[in-house]
Structure formats: C-alpha cells, structure tokens
Amino acid sequence: MMAARTVAALSCLVMMLRLSEAAVYKVGDSAGWTTIANVDYKQWASTKTFHIGDTILFEYNPQFHNVMRVTHPMYRSCNNSNPISTFTTGNDSITLTNHGHHFFFCGVPGHCLAGQKLDLNVLRPASTTPLSDPPTSSSPPPLTTNIPAAEVPGPSPSLAASLPSPAMARFTAVVALLVSLVFANFAS
Numbered sequence: 001m002m003a004a005r006t007v008a009a010l011s012c013l014v015m016m017l018r019l020s021e022a023a024v025y026k027v028g029d030s031a032g033w034t035t036i037a038n039v040d041y042k043q044w045a046s047t048k049t050f051h052i053g054d055t056i057l058f059e060y061n062p063q064f065h066n067v068m069r070v071t072h073p074m075y076r077s078c079n080n081s082n083p084i085s086t087f088t089t090g091n092d093s094i095t096l097t098n099h100g101h102h103f104f105f106c107g108v109p110g111h112c113l114a115g116q117k118l119d120l121n122v123l124r125p126a127s128t129t130p131l132s133d134p135p136t137s138s139s140p141p142p143l144t145t146n147i148p149a150a151e152v153p154g155p156s157p158s159l160a161a162s163l164p165s166p167a168m169a170r171f172t173a174v175v176a177l178l179v180s181l182v183f184a185n186f187a188s
C-alpha cells in the first residue's frame, strides 16, 4: 500500500520532469506508420503541439513501408521521385529542428495515395517557451539534451560527477524531493 503510493508519487515526479524536456511522439500512436489501420495522420497531427527539439518516431515493418521527407508540392501530388530524405529502418526517430510544416509520406507506390502521409506544423519558438527563455535566478536552467538525467531515475555516480553545476543543482533538488516524498509516505 505504502509502496504503491510511493511508486505512484515517483512516476508523477518523473512525468513532471519529462514535461520540461523535449517530447517524443510516436506517429499514429499504437497503430504506428501503416496503411492497414486506416489511421488519419492529419487528425493525429492535429491533436499534438509540436515544438523545435521534439522527436517524432515512425514505427513500421520496413519490408512494407518507408518514410520520405518531401516538399509541399511533392506531398500534395504523392510524388516520390526526389525526396529530401528517406528513412528505411522501421524505427526512425526524426528530431524537429526548424519551425513550419514538415511533410512526410510512405514512398511505397500507392501508400501515400491511400493516406499514409503526414503534414505536421512545428510552432515558431515563442518568448514563453522554455527553450528560448534566458535562465533566471528563480528557476534553474533546463538540463541540456546530452544529459539523460530525466531518463534514469537514479543516475550513476559517474554521470552525477560529470554533470555541470546548474544540472547538479537540479539533480540535488530532485534527490531532496525524492527523499522528502519517501519520508512523507512513511510518516503517513
């Protein structure tokens, strides 16, 4: 009972930490990148808010599909003759590095026409997004992307030792929070 509450509190904390980091969106959610599930990728994209630094993940069987990034005219006409880039692993992570529309489709003949196409719009960085905010004294700056502190609940000593001081301060704050959480649970 107590353990379950602690676990719930910890997962809450991890989720809160992840909210401040770049998001990863699996295209099509559980259906993935496919033609058989009749996924409306336009609808899928419209339910998300994409920001620079977010990652989209295309999961599919590479025997049957691929991913091509294309221009808007190519997207509209399902023209696969000259893609900007092509991905074929079946597990393709693409980090969104610039704002505006990003056009993708499956380059296997007929699949784009069948609706396996994705147009997503990455929002222009606003002054309110944490990415462009200058660090303030009241809140520590967000962890840089090459430190996977939010991915592992208990960073190894070597990782902790290599953290720069702002990240170290944040790490210490998180540990303090964890300790207080555990104590709160045991006290109740």
Ligand SMILES: [Cu+2]
Residues within 6 Å of the ligand: 034, 035, 064, 065, 066, 106, 107, 108, 111, 116
């Ligand atoms: Cu396909």
